[in-house]
Ligand code: HEM
């Protein structure tokens with residue numbers, strides 16, 4: 396038994412930003428006074444519950460993962476972890492995350508943790524992934540929930556919190572549909588339904604690039620609404636301009652190469668937005 400395989404099942408690449416979003420939600424709501432213990436507790440709860448939902452996804456989709464080159468070498472399809480063990484890991488991490496969210500953080504954060512889990516593990520993975528191309532538009536709500544779980548540790552749900560969480564929601568579909576465009580042949584071998592598999596490839600690239608620009612502009616406006624620091628603005632502007640440049644190029648002349656550059660340049664925008672936002676809320 397290799398511990399590494401059980402960590403890989405938690406999809407570290409996917410969940411780290413969701414943990415960051417939860418901590419950012421808490422810091423936006425509480426700054427400049429930040430309780431470090433609370434932040435660590437939240438990060439741990441986020442790690443357990445998002446990790447638990449990701450392991451459940453890996454367990455449930457083991458058959459699909461075996462059909463795609465991109466996912467074939469994951470621990471379950473490659474035979475390194477037994478499905479039953481993954482299922483136990485998923486349930487153990489998730490239940491522990493739910494209990495600790497209540498004990499450490501309270502009822503409202505626990506509700507958002509459970510909602511996020513449900514939207515990703517059940518609504519997206521079990522019910523929608525093979526049924527509707529709009530699956531990610533529902534599954535993406537898990538992203539809102541992560542930030543809101545952090546926010547509601549100290550403040551009730553309000554419009555500002557919802558607007559902030561929408562930065563994650565708007566960013567997720569472009570990220571996922573970009574991966575689908577890149578691995579289209581892989582996805583076509585499975586029952587998975589995604590927008591780029593249902594419409595003409597050029598049209599899909601234009602739509603995803605346009606969504607990416609929209610998500611960039613949204614973050615820029617949110618920053619201007621929330622913060623006024625000029626250095627933060629310049630850093631965010633550089634990442635937004637870099638990613639929007641490739642998006643515009645992808646719209647003018649859609650092709651897979653430019654498109655992949657757009658994906659790579661747009662992935663850090665949300666990270667930069669959250670980190671700058673957190674730092675500035677603390678020092679302002
Ligand atoms: C809300 C947070 C995120 C979600 C839901 C998400 C989702 C995903 C998923 C499902 C995959 C494919 C599975 C995998 O390769 O593990 C993936 C791959 C990837 N993601 Fe993300 N991701 C998130 C955050 C990020 C961030 C912040 C970055 C970069 C700063 C990033 C960059 C990448 C890259 C480079 C890949 C690999 C693409 C490839 O070579 O196939 N992601 N993401």
Ligand SMILES: CC(C)=CCC/C(C)=C/CC/C(C)=C/COP(=O)(O)OP(=O)(O)O
Pocket residue numbers: 409410413444445446448449452456507508509510511512515519531534535537538540541544571
């Ligand atoms: C608060 C809380 C507990 C939130 C759960 C957060 C979570 C893990 C959200 C994932 C978002 C998502 C729909 C990813 C799609 O990956 P995919 O499953 O389609 O990726 P794959 O094809 O690589 O398996």
